Amino acid sequence: MATFHFDLVSPEKYAFTxxxxxxxxxxxxxxxxxxxxxxxxxxxxxxxxxxxxxxxxREKIIVTGGIAEVNExxxxxxxxxxxxxEELDRAKLADVIAExxxxxxxxxxxxxxxxxxxxxxxxxxxxQVQSTAMH
Numbered sequence: 001m002a003t004f005h006f007d008l009v010s011p012e013k014y015a016f017t018x019x020x021x022x023x024x025x026x027x028x029x030x031x032x033x034x035x036x037x038x039x040x041x042x043x044x045x046x047x048x049x050x051x052x053x054x055x056x057x058r059e060k061i062i063v064t065g066g067i068a069e070v071n072e073x074x075x076x077x078x079x080x081x082x083x084x085x086e087e088l089d090r091a092k093l094a095d096v097i098a099e100x101x102x103x104x105x106x107x108x109x110x111x112x113x114x115x116x117x118x119x120x121x122x123x124x125x126x127x128q129v130q131s132t133a134m135h
Contacts, residue, residue: 002036005074006052008061008082015061015082022053023075025068038070045077047121049128060085062125085129093129097122 001021008016023034026048045066052059066079100119107115 004034004036004038006034006076007074008050008052008063008077008079010063010066010079010082012081015079015084016052016059018054020052020054020075023077024051024053025077026050026063027068034068034070034075038075040072041068041070043068045079047118047125049125050077050082062129090126090129093122093126097126 003019003021006016006018006020006023007014021035025032025034025043026046028044028046031048032043045063045068047064048062050061050063052061062081062083062085063077063079064081066077068075068077097119100115100122104112104115104119
Protein backbone atom coordinates (compact mmCIF):
# COMPACT_ATOMS: atom_id res chain seq x y z
CA MET A 1 0.00 0.00 0.00
CA ALA A 2 1.30 3.47 -0.89
CA THR A 3 2.04 5.80 2.01
CA PHE A 4 1.78 9.56 2.44
CA HIS A 5 2.91 12.16 4.99
CA PHE A 6 0.56 13.06 7.85
CA ASP A 7 0.93 15.83 10.44
CA LEU A 8 -1.51 16.26 13.33
CA VAL A 9 -0.84 19.53 15.08
CA SER A 10 -2.50 21.15 18.09
CA PRO A 11 -1.54 24.45 19.75
CA GLU A 12 0.29 22.40 22.40
CA LYS A 13 2.31 19.97 20.28
CA TYR A 14 2.74 17.76 17.25
CA ALA A 15 0.42 14.89 18.18
CA PHE A 16 1.59 12.83 15.19
CA THR A 17 3.98 13.21 12.29
CA UNK A 18 5.10 10.57 9.86
CA UNK A 19 4.37 8.33 6.89
CA UNK A 20 1.01 6.53 7.07
CA UNK A 21 -1.14 4.16 5.02
CA UNK A 22 -4.52 5.72 5.84
CA UNK A 23 -6.14 8.26 8.15
CA UNK A 24 -9.83 8.23 9.11
CA UNK A 25 -11.19 11.64 10.10
CA UNK A 26 -14.42 12.72 11.85
CA UNK A 27 -15.54 15.46 9.45
CA UNK A 28 -18.35 17.92 10.13
CA UNK A 29 -19.99 16.82 6.88
CA UNK A 30 -19.35 13.14 7.66
CA UNK A 31 -16.43 10.86 8.42
CA UNK A 32 -13.91 10.30 5.64
CA UNK A 33 -10.75 8.35 4.99
CA UNK A 34 -7.60 9.62 3.31
CA UNK A 35 -5.27 7.40 1.30
CA UNK A 36 -2.22 8.25 -0.81
CA UNK A 37 -3.26 10.20 -3.89
CA UNK A 38 -6.43 11.62 -2.32
CA UNK A 39 -7.88 14.62 -4.14
CA UNK A 40 -7.07 18.01 -2.58
CA UNK A 41 -9.63 19.03 0.02
CA UNK A 42 -10.08 21.25 3.05
CA UNK A 43 -12.62 20.05 5.61
CA UNK A 44 -13.81 21.06 9.06
CA UNK A 45 -13.43 18.43 11.76
CA UNK A 46 -15.92 17.74 14.54
CA UNK A 47 -15.04 16.31 17.96
CA UNK A 48 -14.23 12.65 17.47
CA UNK A 49 -11.48 10.10 17.03
CA UNK A 50 -8.89 10.18 14.25
CA UNK A 51 -7.63 6.70 13.38
CA UNK A 52 -4.11 6.50 11.93
CA UNK A 53 -3.18 3.32 10.04
CA UNK A 54 0.54 2.49 9.83
CA UNK A 55 1.49 -0.98 8.65
CA UNK A 56 -0.84 -3.31 10.49
CA UNK A 57 -1.21 -0.97 13.49
CA ARG A 58 -3.91 1.57 14.29
CA GLU A 59 -3.46 4.58 16.55
CA LYS A 60 -6.50 6.46 17.81
CA ILE A 61 -6.25 10.14 18.66
CA ILE A 62 -9.09 12.19 20.12
CA VAL A 63 -9.68 15.65 18.65
CA THR A 64 -12.19 18.30 19.66
CA GLY A 65 -12.43 19.98 16.28
CA GLY A 66 -10.23 21.66 13.73
CA ILE A 67 -9.37 21.69 10.04
CA ALA A 68 -7.98 18.99 7.73
CA GLU A 69 -6.15 19.80 4.51
CA VAL A 70 -5.14 17.26 1.90
CA ASN A 71 -2.73 18.48 -0.78
CA GLU A 72 0.12 17.13 -2.91
CA UNK A 73 2.40 17.08 0.17
CA UNK A 74 0.03 14.86 2.18
CA UNK A 75 -2.47 15.49 5.00
CA UNK A 76 -2.28 18.12 7.70
CA UNK A 77 -4.79 18.34 10.54
CA UNK A 78 -4.82 21.46 12.70
CA UNK A 79 -6.74 20.34 15.78
CA UNK A 80 -8.12 22.48 18.59
CA UNK A 81 -7.03 19.73 21.01
CA UNK A 82 -5.44 16.35 20.23
CA UNK A 83 -4.97 13.60 22.82
CA UNK A 84 -4.08 9.93 22.55
CA UNK A 85 -6.43 7.51 24.28
CA GLU A 86 -3.75 6.98 26.95
CA GLU A 87 -3.62 10.73 27.69
CA LEU A 88 -7.39 11.08 28.03
CA ASP A 89 -8.75 11.70 31.51
CA ARG A 90 -12.08 9.82 31.26
CA ALA A 91 -13.39 11.35 34.50
CA LYS A 92 -12.68 14.86 33.20
CA LEU A 93 -14.48 14.03 29.93
CA ALA A 94 -17.52 12.87 31.94
CA ASP A 95 -17.39 16.12 33.96
CA VAL A 96 -17.25 18.22 30.78
CA ILE A 97 -20.27 16.36 29.38
CA ALA A 98 -22.22 16.82 32.63
CA GLU A 99 -21.41 20.54 32.61
CA UNK A 100 -22.51 20.86 28.98
CA UNK A 101 -25.79 19.09 29.83
CA UNK A 102 -26.40 21.41 32.78
CA UNK A 103 -25.82 24.54 30.67
CA UNK A 104 -28.04 23.30 27.84
CA UNK A 105 -31.19 24.58 29.57
CA UNK A 106 -29.77 28.14 29.42
CA UNK A 107 -29.57 28.09 25.63
CA UNK A 108 -32.22 29.10 23.11
CA UNK A 109 -32.69 28.98 19.35
CA UNK A 110 -29.57 28.51 17.22
CA UNK A 111 -27.37 28.65 20.31
CA UNK A 112 -29.31 25.67 21.74
CA UNK A 113 -28.97 23.74 18.47
CA UNK A 114 -25.20 24.34 18.35
CA UNK A 115 -24.73 23.40 22.01
CA UNK A 116 -26.80 20.23 21.56
CA UNK A 117 -24.81 19.23 18.48
CA UNK A 118 -21.49 19.76 20.33
CA UNK A 119 -22.81 17.77 23.31
CA UNK A 120 -23.79 14.92 20.98
CA UNK A 121 -20.26 14.92 19.49
CA UNK A 122 -18.67 14.72 22.95
CA UNK A 123 -21.02 11.88 23.95
CA UNK A 124 -20.08 10.05 20.77
CA UNK A 125 -16.39 10.42 21.66
CA UNK A 126 -17.13 9.09 25.14
CA UNK A 127 -18.96 6.07 23.68
CA GLN A 128 -16.13 5.40 21.21
CA VAL A 129 -13.55 5.62 24.00
CA GLN A 130 -15.51 3.18 26.14
CA SER A 131 -15.98 0.85 23.16
CA THR A 132 -12.27 1.01 22.28
CA ALA A 133 -11.29 0.26 25.88
CA MET A 134 -13.27 -2.99 25.69
CA HIS A 135 -11.38 -4.25 22.59
